[in-house]
Amino acid sequence: MKKVLLVILLVAFTIGGLAANYPSKPVTIICPWGAGGGTDRLARFLADQLSKELGAPFVVVNKTGGGGAVGHSAGAYAKPDGYTLTLVTLELATMHWLGLTNLNYDNFDYVAQLNTDPAGVIVKADAPWNSVTELLVDIAMNKGKYLFSGSGAGSVWDLSRIGMLNAVGISPDYVTWVPTAGAAPSIVELLGGHVDVITCSIPEAWPQISSGQLKVLAIMADSRDPRFPNIPTLKEQGVNWSSGTWRGVAVPKGTPKEVIKTLENALKKIYNSDAFKEFMNKNGFGMTWRGSEEFYNFVKEQDQVWKEVLKIGGYIK
Amino acid sequence: MSYVLSALQPNVLIPLLISMFFGIFVGGMPGLTATMAVALIIPITYYMPPLAALAMILGASFSSIFAGDIPATFLRIPGTPASGAAVLDGFEMSKKGKGSLALSLDLICSATGGIIGVLLLILVAPPLAKFALRFTNFEYFWLGIFGLSMSAVLSRGNLMKGLSSALLGLLISTIGLDITTGYPRFTFGSIELMDGIGFIPAMIGLFGISEVLKRIQGSEKELELPAINEKIKPSLFEAFKIMVKKFFIVVKSAVIGTFVGALPGAGADIAAWVAYGVEKKTSKKGEKFGTGIVEGVIAPTSANNAALGGTWIPALVFGIPGDTITAIVLGAMLMYGLRPGPLIFQENGELIKGLFFIAILIQFLLIIVGYLGIRVYTYFLKMKTSVVLTAVIMFSMIGAYAIRNSYFDIYVMLAFGLIGYLFEKIDVPLAPMILGIILGPMIENNLRVGLTKTGGNWMPFFNRPISISFIILIFLVFFGGYIVKLVKKLL
Numbered sequence: 001m002k003k004v005l006l007v008i009l010l011v012a013f014t015i016g017g018l019a020a021n022y023p024s025k026p027v028t029i030i031c032p033w034g035a036g037g038g039t040d041r042l043a044r045f046l047a048d049q050l051s052k053e054l055g056a057p058f059v060v061v062n063k064t065g066g067g068g069a070v071g072h073s074a075g076a077y078a079k080p081d082g083y084t085l086t087l088v089t090l091e092l093a094t095m096h097w098l099g100l101t102n103l104n105y106d107n108f109d110y111v112a113q114l115n116t117d118p119a120g121v122i123v124k125a126d127a128p129w130n131s132v133t134e135l136l137v138d139i140a141m142n143k144g145k146y147l148f149s150g151s152g153a154g155s156v157w158d159l160s161r162i163g164m165l166n167a168v169g170i171s172p173d174y175v176t177w178v179p180t181a182g183a184a185p186s187i188v189e190l191l192g193g194h195v196d197v198i199t200c201s202i203p204e205a206w207p208q209i210s211s212g213q214l215k216v217l218a219i220m221a222d223s224r225d226p227r228f229p230n231i232p233t234l235k236e237q238g239v240n241w242s243s244g245t246w247r248g249v250a251v252p253k254g255t256p257k258e259v260i261k262t263l264e265n266a267l268k269k270i271y272n273s274d275a276f277k278e279f280m281n282k283n284g285f286g287m288t289w290r291g292s293e294e295f296y297n298f299v300k301e302q303d304q305v306w307k308e309v310l311k312i313g314g315y316i317k
Numbered sequence: 318m319s320y321v322l323s324a325l326q327p328n329v330l331i332p333l334l335i336s337m338f339f340g341i342f343v344g345g346m347p348g349l350t351a352t353m354a355v356a357l358i359i360p361i362t363y364y365m366p367p368l369a370a371l372a373m374i375l376g377a378s379f380s381s382i383f384a385g386d387i388p389a390t391f392l393r394i395p396g397t398p399a400s401g402a403a404v405l406d407g408f409e410m411s412k413k414g415k416g417s418l419a420l421s422l423d424l425i426c427s428a429t430g431g432i433i434g435v436l437l438l439i440l441v442a443p444p445l446a447k448f449a450l451r452f453t454n455f456e457y458f459w460l461g462i463f464g465l466s467m468s469a470v471l472s473r474g475n476l477m478k479g480l481s482s483a484l485l486g487l488l489i490s491t492i493g494l495d496i497t498t499g500y501p502r503f504t505f506g507s508i509e510l511m512d513g514i515g516f517i518p519a520m521i522g523l524f525g526i527s528e529v530l531k532r533i534q535g536s537e538k539e540l541e542l543p544a545i546n547e548k549i550k551p552s553l554f555e556a557f558k559i560m561v562k563k564f565f566i567v568v569k570s571a572v573i574g575t576f577v578g579a580l581p582g583a584g585a586d587i588a589a590w591v592a593y594g595v596e597k598k599t600s601k602k603g604e605k606f607g608t609g610i611v612e613g614v615i616a617p618t619s620a621n622n623a624a625l626g627g628t629w630i631p632a633l634v635f636g637i638p639g640d641t642i643t644a645i646v647l648g649a650m651l652m653y654g655l656r657p658g659p660l661i662f663q664e665n666g667e668l669i670k671g672l673f674f675i676a677i678l679i680q681f682l683l684i685i686v687g688y689l690g691i692r693v694y695t696y697f698l699k700m701k702t703s704v705v706l707t708a709v710i711m712f713s714m715i716g717a718y719a720i721r722n723s724y725f726d727i728y729v730m731l732a733f734g735l736i737g738y739l740f741e742k743i744d745v746p747l748a749p750m751i752l753g754i755i756l757g758p759m760i761e762n763n764l765r766v767g768l769t770k771t772g773g774n775w776m777p778f779f780n781r782p783i784s785i786s787f788i789i790l791i792f793l794v795f796f797g798g799y800i801v802k803l804v805k806k807l808l
Contacts, residue, residue: 035356036645041652044360064721066511067494073508098499101508147770154499178770179497184644188581188637194453194770207636207647207658282651315499 022082022259023056029249030078030086031062032071038204038283042115042247043087045279046270053266058085067091067152069101076107080252082259085111090156090245093302097310098154105299109255112267113248113290113298115280117201118221119150119160120231124190125215132218132237135197140170147195149178149186154315157183157199159306160220160243162313164199164234167241172313190214201245202228203284220244225286246288246302248295264292320671323368324678332365333372333675337682340377341690344384347394347521347709348716351381351585352641359649367653368668372675374649378642379679382585382621383427383687387694390419390614392709394525398517399585399621401751402593404524405471406606406613413609417695421556422611423618424687426567428680429560430619433571434578434626435676438633445627446634449579454767455777457582459787461760464587466794467594468749471607478745486753489514490761497765509725516754518717518730523747525713526734529706531741553688559611566596566612567619574620578627582759584640585624590752592620598794626676633669634659 027050031043040062047058063071068091075086088108096104121132129135139146150157158179162172175197180186183200187208190198198205202225208214218234219225220243234241249267251260270276271289280287290298310316323329336358343354354377362370385396390407403423410419437445452460468483469476492503493513504510560567570592577588596616597606606613628639636658638644650657655665662669698705717730737747764778771777778784793800 035353036359036641036648038648041648061722063723064512065723066508067499069508069511070721070723100494100499100501100511144772152496152499176769176772178766179499180766181496184638185581188450188631188635189453191635191637192450192453207656207660210656211636211659213635213659279652282654283648284651 022262023054025083026057026059027054027082028078028084029058029060030071030075030084031060032064032068032075032087032089032091033062034064035062038285039087039089039247041283042285045276046087046114046249046267049270049273049275050263050266053269054262067095067098067100069095069103073101073103075250076103076252078252080109080254080256082251082255082263084252085263086250087247088250088299089247090302090306093299094154094156094159094306094310097307097316105296105303107253108250108299109253109260110292110295110299111249111251111260111263112271112292113246113288113295114267114271115247115285116244116288117203117246117286118219118225118242118244119157119199120202120205120219121164121217121234122190122198122200122202122205122209122214123196123217124193125212127196127215129217131232132234132239135217136165136168136170136239139165139174140168143174144176146175146197147178148175148197148199149180149189149195150199151180151182151186153177153179154310154313156243156245157186159309159313161199163241163243163309164220164239166309166312167234167239187214201284202231206284227281227284244286246298248290250295260292320667321674323667324372324671324674328366329369329372329675332369333376333679334682334686336373337376337380337679337686338690340380341384341686343377344381344396345387345690345694346716347388347392347396347525347713348517349381349719350397350517351378351385351399352645353719354378354381355642355645359645362649363652367650367655367665368671368675370649370653371646371668371672372679374642374646375672375676376679376682378625379427379431379622380683380686380690382625383424383618383683384690386423386427386618387420387691388525390423391416391694391698392525393528394709394713395520398520398755399589399624400617401520401524401586401755402589402617402621402748403614405593405617405748406609406611409607409609410611410614411609415609417691418552418555419609419611419614420691421553421688422559422614424684424691425553425556425560426615426619427622427687428683429567430571430574431622431626431680431683432677433568433619434575434623435673435680436626437572437575437623438626438629438676439673442630442634445576445579446630449581449631450635451783452580452582454763454770455781456783456787457580458760458763458767458778459784459791460580460583461756461763463787463791463794464591464594464756465752465760466791467590468752470594470598470794471746471748471752475744478743479749482740482745482747483749483753486750487757487760488753489519489750490754490757496758496762497769509723512721513758514754515717515720515726515729517720518726519733519754520751521713521717522730522733522735523737523751525709526731527737527741527747529709530734530738532702532706553684560615563612563615566615570596570616570619571623574623575627575630577620578624578639579630580627581631581637581639582763584628585621586755588624588627589617589621590755592616594794598797632657633661636661 033039050058078084183204189195343349385400386403388394389400389403393408574588632643717726
């Protein structure tokens with residue numbers, strides 16, 4: 001009898017211990033994008049901070065490919081024990097509409113959102129337009145004349161453009177989207193005068209903007225960014241549209257609530273630290289906090305927003 | 318001169334040397350790329366002063382690009398994508414028992430090519446960067462076609478077999494997400510295939526695994542690797558003498574390499590192929606390329622190290638990456654508190670001067686570090702061949718897996734090993750297939766995006782000055798020989 005009791009006690013301790021002592025072994029953070037990029041830098045910073053905060057090693061693993069589908073899937077279909085986290089990005093809300101995967105927002109439980117980067121409308125410094133209104137009027141009168149770029153077809157920066165044009169009643173096919181592998185090659189195209197306008201986040205083009213090679217006509221955010229107080233929002237200029245990419249931490253659906261709570265608290269603490277602020281500032285990342293519940297609702301809402309925009313852009317029939 | 322002094326401090330030199338040894342290790346491992354070496358170093362560099370951080374990045378990238386040639390020469394497995402062209406003559410020399418000489422020559426030319434690339438970066442960066450900006454889809458399309466025309470140059474003997482190999486490479490390159498429409502092609506619903514066939518696993522398979530397969534099916538004697546019978550000591554002095562004699566080839570290839578590197582749409586791998594092709598086409602010994610001659614070793618290796626200098630040109634002048642390494646560096650610079658782009662020369666002028674100084678210094682250090690790398694490698698090869706071949710397969714698997722942490726890529730590598738083995742049985746050259754896989758996306762995407770830009774108008778492909786220059790070059794590749802003969806006859 002004593003033995004049975006001992007076993008029961010041991011089992012109970014182990015089971016209880018699993019959740020209570022989380023994390024008791026190394027934790028993997030899956031980054032769906034390549035090493036060295038913005039998402040990867042954030043993932044590595046968080047891994048470092050979480051290791052300090054929770055006392056177990058957090059290791060970043062880059063699982064890239066399929067426009068983000070590979071990494072997001074690996075993260076969603078991992079064991080829901082809290083030992084596999086995923087740095088989810090906006091593509092989670094678009095890629096299943098694009099037919100790249102069956103995975104959608106409902107395959108994850110959400111821990112916290114840490115970042116949003118609004119899109120900017122960026123042109124060459126010597127371009128004739130000095131405001132978004134001038135640009136949009138010009139586009140409306142010259143169908144098919146101007147080339148836009150920023151990233152691939154159906155990417156967040158492409159969708160940002162479609163949403164902006166749609167908000168003022170211009171059909172997206174009034175301009176041509178030049179697909180590239182990302183913001184950097186689009187900036188090259190713009191500098192070389194091979195495209196007319198790019199939409200991408202402002203920090204991505206900041207070196208060229210701050211050195212006076214490029215200028216920003218507007219930022220697609222609800223309010224001005226305190227870091228760039230001179231850049232007007234689209235809404236100020238009468239265009240009811242804001243858009244941008246975001247990043248956060250999620251775990252596979254069915255992860256124990258206590259584990260999510262532990263992670264959320266740790267992330268909250270990191271989010272409020274000076275080190276995090278400094279990191280985000282240096283990288284030009286915008287800071288946004290949404291807790292577990294709020295983040296889930298946000299992603300759910302995003303899923304519908306982008307569905308509509310993808311329809312307008314002709315990506316969903 | 319303060320920048321020279323600050324560069325010579327132990328807090329810069331020691332991390333630099335460590336990163337260079339690390340680069341040799343990563344580059345010498347099949348499948349681990351120079352980009353990966355840099356990505357692995359970056360998190361450490363955040364805790365360093367900017368000059369030491371940038372020195373580590375430069376050191377790791379230059380040394381790993383060189384080290385990629387070590388397994389390429391000894392085992393016919395390119396250590397990094399930039400060493401693809403190095404397998405052609407390097408491995409043939411190795412088969413003749415001159416592997417150490419080939420690598421010594423490779424090392425000396427890498428360092429010299431590196432110096433030329435860095436000097437061009439220091440001296441002509443702004444105009445070259447401005448010129449590179451004039452390249453857009455129309456020009457990149459022709460650059461791709463020009464590169465592909467090299468596959469005709471590369472296929473010794475049977476042109477049909479060479480072209481079939483190139484076409485198969487092109488077909489393979491169409492697998493995956495189509496960048497212009499975002500539509501998945503030939504993926505059969507597999508998300509692993511969405512990014513296409515990984516170029517690196519395919520290359521390791523085609524060249525490396527096929528070589529292992531070839532060896533194990535032969536007799537005990539054939540199993541032996543060529544490097545085992547020769548003396549271990551690399552002969553730097555002999556190599557230096559050869560380099561001096563062929564100095565013009567080094568300069569020519571390094572200039573080509575720097576220029577290709579400076580183009581934001583092409584990097585060290587394409588640079589090496591183009592330099593090899595150009596050298597083969599213009600050399601009097603053209604027919605002998607691919608049989609293990611020194612010219613075929615010198616051209617690609619001078620070009621790929623020079624290309625690294627070239628990739629920093631758009632990075633420093635405009636703040637736009639010249640390749641995947643500089644793309645990572647530009648992101649890391651933010652973390653060092655630097656603002657990449659044209660302002661860096663005004664804001665951190667001393668730092669940039671120090672960086673240029675270090676870049677030159679690295680080329681000299683490379684000779685020492687690289688020499689040690691070659692020696693360690695030869696000791697490894699002195700082991701029993703069965704052990705070496707097993708280790709080669711194991712490291713190839715690790716390398717293929719490490720690219721994006723995917724088991725799928727290991728199968729890709731093994732499948733291509735089999736393809737490579739079978740193709741060589743029927744004398745189909747493998748290099749054109751590699752060119753097809755690398756250049757296919759460049760050609761296709763630039764053609765389609767170019768046509769999207771013009772609304773279907775083909776004219777810009779033919780009436781822009783750089784486009785026309787490329788068309789003439791391609792014409793010369795195919796018909797240059799005949800024209801010379803014709804002119805000679807008429808005279």
